[in-house]
Amino acid sequence: MRTTLKRGIGRGADLNGNGHAVLPPGVLTPIALYRQPPRGGRSIGRRLAGFFFWLLVLVAMVAGGAAGGLYLYGHDFAAATAPHSKALKRAAEHLDYVAPDKPAIALVLGTDHRYVDGKAPGRSDTMMLIRTDPSNHTVSLLSFPRDMRVAIHCPGRSVWYDKINAAYPTCGPLGSLETVKALTNVPINYLISVNFLGFIQVVDKLGGVYMDVDRRYFNNHRGPTGYAGINLEAGYQRLSGKQALDFVRYRHTDSDLFRVVRQQEFVRAAKEQLGRYSNLQVTSLLGPIKRNVEVGRAGGSGVDLSTMLNYAGFFHSLPGGHFVQVKIQGLEGQSDLTTATQNVTNAVQQFMSPDPEAPQKANAAALKEKYKAKAQGINPKSIFVTVLNGNGITGSAAVAGTQLRQRNYQILQPPGSLRADSPDGWNHSRTRIFYDATEKNAKQAAKQVSKLFTDASTGPMTPRFQPYANGAELVVVVGKSYQGTLSGSSPSAPPPQHHPPHTTHDPGASLSLMRAIRRKLSFRVEYPTMIDSGSRVDPEPPNPRVYTVQGHKMARLVFTTGVNGQYWGIQEMNWGGAPALAEKNFVRHFGHRTFEFFYSGSNLHMVVLKENGATYWVVNTLDDALSPETMISIARGLRPLR
Template identity: 30%
Template sequence: MSTDPVDDRPPRLALGMYKRFLLAALVVVLASAATVATAALLEIKDDADIFLGQGGGGLNKATKDALDDVDAGGPQTILVLGSDQRWIDIKDKNPVRSDTIILMRLDPDRGATAVMSLPRDLKVRIPGHGTDKINAAYAIGGPSLSVQTIRNLLHIPINHVVNVNFGGFRRAVDRLGCVYTDVDRRYFNDNNPPYGGGPDYATINLRAGYQKLCGQDALDFVRYRHFDTDLVRAARQQQFLSDAKSQIGVGKIFSDRKALLKIFGRYTQTDINNSDAILRLLKLAFESAQKPVQEIPFPGDITGDYVTATPEHLREVAHDFLNVTRGASTPKQKSSASGSSRSGSKRKSKKKSSSGTLPAGMQKAGTGAEDEAVELAAKLPFAVYYPKAALAGASLQTDDSRAYDIYDRGGHKYRAYRMVIKTDDLGQYYGVTGMSWPGPPILDDPSERRQMVGRTYELFYDGSHLRLVSWRSGKAVYWISNTLSRTLSNQQMLALARSVGKIR
């Protein structure tokens, strides 16, 4: 948990993940704003004044000079930077690096609005300063050098910069009623033996399972980077953004916009610092409102302390970002540190495993999951489903699995459980969840329904990858969750769902 000792004096340079929620708010508007566009445009002048009156704007001339000009009404690329600077860093004059880096492309002529995260440990050439991690550009030369570095890397125009603070992220999440998200495993660090990671790691204490995350817990979850990789962290942030976007409607954003704009203005710096510029950008957002949001995964290898990408992959991802279409294909992405690849997870082998009925890379599970299900069933008023199949090399995390209470937004209590399974890949966990809450937001809007083994399953896709497979039994709902980076293939996800047994 990051410290913020002087709450009323937040550092003007921003911390990473709040930028995500600023994007989430904008994405929500993009996805739904057509219904309120006329009314909103009538009040933009007042809203812009609220934002600017709280100190929004404020980036220096060097940053503005580094940006690319854009024709009025033309497509725009926005760079959102969040630094890891805290109040203590200002006092001690510590160097500050960008904690998270996101590009967003607004182009109403395309089939979607593109959003792409750049790994903070990406190995790049920083103009005038040699080779380093991309987040060092911010420490050396602030937003202006970050703009130059990213433009040289991807050869794309960057028209605007937004710098955001973690205090604003916490306040915006709380203001909007918090976000339900699927916490894939136990996240814990208190900087004390035997679990502590030392003073360089933020404290965190989150149990596994689907739950509502508010301010500080949400920030801890999206910022975590202790026992996983930069690519897994980006996937975790993308999951939270997707959940926030799906749960917070444009009506909430619009009706509460004045309070949100005060938060954004107080905790944000940007070159978009006058009413006309804000008006042009929001008009572009409204024109893009009918288009879906398309995540463009960044292609990268984990090699030592760096994330690296080949020139070919950089050209491909830049092309996909500038020419995004609905349902864009996923570029190659892999992690040599974990010995597996995202592209590898997409392989759809028809070959059967030695067990005869399971896809390649899977095997029959031992008795551990069944034993755990028996213990969980003793604490719950409904049946417990458990997987009888497993990914090869995976292991059930009995210390992370649990039964717990969950509350809906009306305060009604339900019972739930989570079984956590760790794969061989660093930071990648899949799991089984069940609960008596019949309508958790995660199960809204399935992509497909399918009959298998006499049961109706609901399938939820992230692009071409299955992220969830759910089913209902009695008064309870259940689902299999893929890993954060979707490393289980679609066949493996379906095989896990077909394999489940039941206790009770």
């Protein structure tokens, strides 16, 4: 690779793809949210929210020991989930094509269609984007609170502003698809529609799902003026389909924001249990799936067997901590939620560019360890790239070039007589990376750069593009599949910094409570001597709770931070085979004690102390409000009762 910079116009300026300088390159597509007058409420039946992800979870479960069953029943499975309604077939025609082995995005709609709806599509109270990236082995989730007020896009109608879930009953799945596309400006490759009745049936047929319930949930005030009933106690436990649905759609005493997080928690919990399902369990799901699930892909067709197998293997082999839950920050309001445009933009960027090294960086900062980045591929500083506009969108080549430069690639410009436009026009649907076949490692460099773009292909540089290279090994022609962001995190992003733990030494906060239950448990009980500053023991009984799961006695102690919806806890048990313990990120030894860390992106969701033949969990709030330093301080402060 060359080691000297070539002719260009410097860091301070870029060409906008139409031959003109832009200082600095602008954002391609702004996003705007507006507040509108509130609409009237709706009946309890309308509030029955669906939840969806069990379809993808099911596919992943198959890889965990039931692959033979999928091969045997795969064609029936694909036929059962193919679009069969006119509405979804129509919507699938508006999906974006994605090449194999490239990042893919699915929009999942949880629907509630009842008999009284007739031919109306019902409601979609769950809307979530799921992105899988095989290049860095990550899955990212981005949920949209149903009360979030956005611009509704419905083909054939003028744009209006309403809650995001209004798109579905008004325009069907196509309305939801176009609304989310306009809001996020990301390509969507799959559309999955799931009825909430199917959610219950599938979870029950699989024998339930193990989840950590953060606190006591109870409501028996039902009817037209009430909320859906629920009766769950705190602690790690196995939930039935009805209980899981109650949990993920609950928002009676907190808000729609925490309901979104509970939905994502269900997804993570299901992912932890992929290997325990049998062929018989998987094949018994064909009936519920056929009645309640539709999956569309670009072109209007369903998902074929090979695609299902690819995603099954991907989900099953996903490393711990690579399941990133993205939240839209700054949402304000009660029945109507609004936020600044930049908060949506930031969430989309985090969703599109998850950092696979985020757990390592966050853990190093929390423990004051030196983070060492993994050396992968060719050093970008030795790769010279010229970027051309192949989609006709003003500024796209400049933005892509700036983003590549931020990742330390050397960006050149075409010779002065040539504009930074593709010589064969602006009709490139996919991004193309041409490499100089005479240069050593140029082909490998092209493959490396292609992983940064959605739906990009590589090939040797043709004579038509060689004059534009200006000596660069690579020429990138930005296609319409480029949406203004690159995959993966930028190495120029500032690393996380260490912060003091937000804890207080208060052994008396729960000492007497834990002493009162010690004789009910067969293992040694421990209590926290360090707690989050401002937190207190939750007064809702029973707390602590002693109960049995799978023949194992366990206890749960719940704390509240004082913020509505934020509860963290101490879970104690002697069940070493709990599914939640399967995907630790790191193990650290402090003295003679062993701790396991469980991250979700850069958030430390759980710390587990293993000693005396038992495990002692410190579980973060639903929204991971406690910092990694705080979580570690609480865990290290656990002490056995004397």
